[in-house]
Amino acid sequence: MRVQWCWRCKAEVPMLDENEFASVAELHREAIRGAKEFRQRFGAPLEQASFDEHFRPVRLRYEQLTGMKDCHQNAIMHHRISMYGRPCESCGKPLRTPSAKLCGACMHPVQSIDNEQKSREPHP
Ligand SMILES: [Zn+2]
Ligand SMILES: [Zn+2]
Numbered sequence: 001m002r003v004q005w006c007w008r009c010k011a012e013v014p015m016l017d018e019n020e021f022a023s024v025a026e027l028h029r030e031a032i033r034g035a036k037e038f039r040q041r042f043g044a045p046l047e048q049a050s051f052d053e054h055f056r057p058v059r060l061r062y063e064q065l066t067g068m069k070d071c072h073q074n075a076i077m078h079h080r081i082s083m084y085g086r087p088c089e090s091c092g093k094p095l096r097t098p099s100a101k102l103c104g105a106c107m108h109p110v111q112s113i114d115n116e117q118k119s120r121e122p123h124p
Contacts, residue, residue, distance in 0.1 A: 001066050005093040007104060008078055014066030015081045024061050024076060031055045031073070085110075 001020060006013045016024060031054045038054070039045055046054075055073040062076045063069050071079075085095025090108035101110050 002081060004081070004084070004087075005105075006075075006079065007084075007096050009075055013071070013075075013079055014062075014068055015079045015084075016062075016065060017081055020065050021080045021082075024058060024065070027057045027061050028055070028073065028077060031058055 001014050001016060003012050004015050005011075006015070035046055035051055035054045038050075045051075052073070058073045058076060059070060062071055062079075082098070085098045085100050087094055088103035088106065088108055089111065091103060091106040093103065093105045095110065096104045102108070103110065
């Protein structure tokens with residue numbers, strides 16, 4: 001777990017590493033399965049409240065891992081460190097994607113660590 005800036009929540013939130021995320025994702029899959037079964041059995045979509053109730057184990061697991069209470073399950077599913085890039089050299093916020101070329105916060109260009117860009121950049 002690592003606290004870092006979330007672009008969607010616009011806040012610093014606890015993000016999960018791959019092991020932590022795997023255990024949360026498993027519970028999330030079960031919750032979706034449970035919600036689907038409910039819908040098939042009763043032939044009607046769940047009310048929002050009972051829909052959310054299915055996802056309670058997801059929120060509890062996230063709370064166990066991070067100490068953050070009642071984070072919405074949809075938010076939890078994007079609190080995964082590997083979905084974002086490394087921290088911007090200028091402002092420290094994580095890049096929006098691992099392959100971003102610019103920081104989404106301060107527009108600082110990302111210094112490429114691989115050779116992919118070098119050939120295209122003019123050098124005086
Ligand atoms: Zn978020
Ligand atoms: Zn930046």
